Amino acid sequence: MATSTETSPSAISIDLYDQPGHLIRRAHQISVSMFHDLVGREVTPVQYAVLRMLQELPGLDQVTLAQRVGLDTSTTADIAVRLEAKGWIVRELLPRRQRRLLLTPAGQELLDQLIPGVSALNHELLDGMGEEDAQDLLRLLRKFVHLNNDQSRAPLRSASDEAKAQ
Structure with missing residues (x-):
């Protein structure tokens, strides 16, 4: 029996x-559209996520990078090829056919140029909600992603997940 704090199937319209x-889906459409308006079209939101993760954790291999940003490995490989062709990353071959990825100075410069747009995007996405509602939305989105992560075609895996698995 559902209580007033639970969501019963009949409670969802x-x-x-x-x-x-x-x-x-609509929130994603809006977010991508605003990303292009405020950040530009030089990179996609997914390419930005890959570049940011490489900035945070230089030298990640493609498989670990895919896990950290929640992408499948073939998509990550395709993105890495495109980013390398643009001169924003380098891919170094490792043993067992893995590839280590690093930002180039041009990639770091690009990220530096994107920061004002990303800051504006983050502000605009939550503008008008009020601080408390904005924080609640972010908290609930994190909770939703965490609770449903394993349902994804490419579940997000963090360093702490890897440590638990070993």
Whole structure:
């Protein structure tokens, strides 16, 4: 029996505009559109995520990078090839056909140029919500992603996940 704090199946409306999946899809559309408006079209949001992760953790191999940003390995490999062709990263061959990825100075310069747009994007996405609602939304999004991570085609894996597995 559902309590007032639980969400029962009957509590979720079948109205399209109240369905979580539809709202998440629309939020993603809005976020990508605003990314292009405020950050530009030189990189995609996914390419930006890859570059930022390489900035945070230089020298990651492609498989670990894919796990850290929640992408499948073939998509990550395709993105790495594109970013290397643009001169923003280098891929070094490691044993067992793995590749180590590093930002180039041009890649770091690009990220430095993108920071004002990303800051504006983060502000604009939450503008008008008020500080408490904005923090609640972020908290709930993190919780949603955490609770449903294993349902993803490419689950996010962190360093702490890897340590637990060993």
